[in-house]
Amino acid sequence: MSLIKEFKEFAVKGNVVDLAVAVIIGGAFGKIVTSFVNDIVMPPIGMALGGVDFKDLALVLRDAYISEGGEEMAPVLLSYGNFIQNVVDFTIIAFVIFMAIRALNNMKKKKEEAPAAPPAPPKSEVLLEEIRDLLKKKD
Template structure:
């Protein structure tokens, strides 16, 4: 029974639950960023560069089978080795955008979490018995 209790304590600790929530939200957030990159940013970048779709930028490293149209998807299905640098560019841009968004989020969270300035230190109050002893001492010195 001890191991089950230990596991329950481990599983319900705040850090484990926070991590699980973070992984779930991160997965969903990753899909949103994929959509932003694939559907919004990459078409704009492709229009500026002159290509509409980076995902179809590749070099064929093997021989193309006869009757194949030569698209990346078809070549991969046929088992033809391809150097798909366009997909890499898309993933790199995706990562850069995701990293920048996370940076902005952490920056905002840190700004909101800034500690309040420390309260001014109150003057230390001398206990009454010490004050009386000092008065007696001072009166004896005179």
């Protein structure tokens, strides 16, 4: 029975919900970055390199052929263009995550560096200050 209770506490704490939200947002962000790389970053780079479409870059390991049974076999390709695009995707995602974590760490540092309010003086000290002020008024 305690295992179920512990699981409920874990799930209610928000850890599971936070993780689910992070996974969903991460997946959506990954799609955005992939589109950004495929549709915005790589075409100008391809044009600069003489009209190269990175999706088409591949090394043919074996040409297409017709098998003994008369079936057409697809070529065997080493698609390094897709690999290049995935490396660019990864680099952008890693940089954005780095910047986000860096911003969070800076915010934590600022919170830690912020001076705490001075502690309230003890009641006896406050009472002595009031007595001092009253004595000054009499003079």
